[in-house]
Amino acid sequence: MVSTSSTSFLGSYSGITMETIDQLISAESGKLTQYTNKQTTLTNEKNAWKDINTRLDSLSSKMNTLKEASSFQSKVITNSNESLVSISGESGALNSDYTVSVEQLATSSQLTSHQIDLNGKKVDEKLGLSGTLSFADADGKEVKVDVTEKQSLKDIVSAVNQQSKTAESGLKATIIDNRIVVTDEQMGNRTITASGNLADQFGLSDAKNLTVGQSAKLTVNGISIERNTNNVTDAVEGLTIKLNKATIGETAKINVADDIDKTTKVLQEFVDQYNSVMTYIGETLDVGDPTAENNKTGALVGDSAVVRLQTQLRSLMGSSSSKGSDVKSLKNIGIEIDRYGKASLDTSKLKKAMAKDPSAIQKFFYQKETVTAEDGTTTEKETGILSGLSTFVNEYINSTTGIIATKSSSIDQSIKDLDKQIEQFNERLEVKRQRYITQFTALDTAMMQAESQMQYLSSQIGSVTGNNAN
Incomplete structure (x- = not known):
């Protein structure tokens, strides 16, 4: 370590100051800029993959919701007289109108x-x-x-x-x-x-x-029913009728219909999340304007794993079913994919498809089939476009073996390696800085000594010349 007195003496004779040494060091630190730029690039890549993982995870959650029968088979029940009876229904309830009256409650x-x-x-x-x-x-x-x-x-x-x-x-x-x-x-x-x-x-x-x-006595659409309970579960398929009071001449009008609004909601959320994934992927792959002087590109330009993700997601969304129903593709239920990969939902077309056969829509998205082998053993097989989509998405978001987890681990290691290289490079620059200080301080010292010797010689020469003149 060079002392403070050495640095203060620096440049006294040579004119080479600490500013000069800083300029020399700066000229040699170009490699450091490359390191830090690469570090920034890797950090941006990691953050981009993290964002993709978050969006894909949310898409997976939306797909899981679509796999549930309740997303397509839920019923909406209207009841004109809640004080008389309360009605709850299962997904298997048949769409119809019912008139209920209660003659007496069970006790x-x-x-x-x-x-x-x-x-x-x-x-x-x-x-x-x-x-x-x-x-x-x-x-x-x-x-x-x-x-x-x-x-x-x-x-x-x-x-x-x-x-x-x-x-x-x-x-x-x-x-x-x-x-x-x-x-x-x-x-x-x-x-x-x-x-x-x-x-x-x-x-x-x-x-x-x-x-x-x-016993409880009630009528449903004019049919007399008697049960030893006020919670009647077996009078109307899929419905539970809870008797609240008995009033002669009073009725409740019940309507059971498909809950199309719920199906529309879960499908719209699925479409919106798919668009969120595809839009962000497009941003990460954006090459910008290569002719521009300060062109900015996406964080994952040229990454084959992202390109595959983009291509395969679009392909799977466009896949068709060969099950023989009227729903063979997303177009049949009002979901269109444009040439940019963006999806849109036509709710009026969806409602028409739901009114015709909601179970066909559910099976197009997802169902489990029992497959019997030649030896008589049975296995469950998942079919529908969500089966393929879920499997593919999981290839990326699996926390241990997924592509994103592997990518993130590799990027983390590269950043650690760069941190080590930057630390070593800074250490080398500091050594060189100290060497410059030592060298130029020695130069100033030598120049000071030379000047002192010249002054001494000059004084000696002057003394000899004066004596000769006398």
Whole structure:
């Protein structure tokens, strides 16, 4: 390391200052500029691949949504009278109009004891009674409890419920106004019987204390239906009718139709994301104007992996189906790809195709088929354009083996190598700078010494000349 005094002395005689040395070093640092430019280029490439990965990942998510049957088979249900009935539907519900009326709601059978005298005690204090208490439901499942004097009314009811679970009975007991109330969880006309000395004591064996449940009665399009539940799931294919109240003369008008808006939405999102991918790929491959002096190009110009991505995505979007349905290509449902690779959705054409056969559209995009081999074994095969698209996109976005992951890893290594080269180059420049300082400082020192010697010689010559003159 050259001292500060050396640098301050520099140029005193030679005129070569630190500014001169900086200029010399700058002239030799052209290689450093090449390194940093290459580093910037690699960083731009990595960021571009990262952006492509994000867009492709989002496209993959949109495709997964399209693979779901609900994207094409969902139903929209309108109900004119929610207070009377509530309607929910599955994708298999048939499109139609229904008129529903409710004559009576289903109820559960209930067995109630008389009010039990607790002698001033609380329901959780021991009752001082002993004996047996048994219940049986309409299916003959029996719940039997042995009661001891240490048990409270609450303990007895808890024991009944515990034994009911063990016996898998549908009976459930509770306490209301110091009465034991046993309810059958199944609705309809079902019996509940009680036995044992405590059943007699509590009035539970008295038939008049049994309120028998009833079935629900409703009509759908004039057809009378009776069920032991207020959630009717098997009257209309694909629909669940929840009965909310019974009112004679009141009806609910129900309409079931395909949810075309949902299908339109998921397809539009797919188209928009595809366009986002293709537009950005086009920007990364843009060569700009080669004749321009300061021409700017895309970050991935000439990258064969990007060119393949662009070409293959466009090709797969234009693929056709040979399944024999009316939907053989995206054009049949209103999706067009222009010569620049941009997609557009004609919603009116899509709605016509949906009205004709939504399942055909779903199968065109994606379906699983069971394939039987000669030996009788079966496998599931994915078909439809989304199958090929998903497989291809995954080649790029797979986090471990994908093309983008491999590219990013390679770029990271190249950037690390450049960092090391830049560090070594800067070290060499610093060594050269110090050598220049040392050399030119030595030059100034030599010139100072030479000047001093000249002055000494001049003074000696002058002295000799003066003595001779005398």
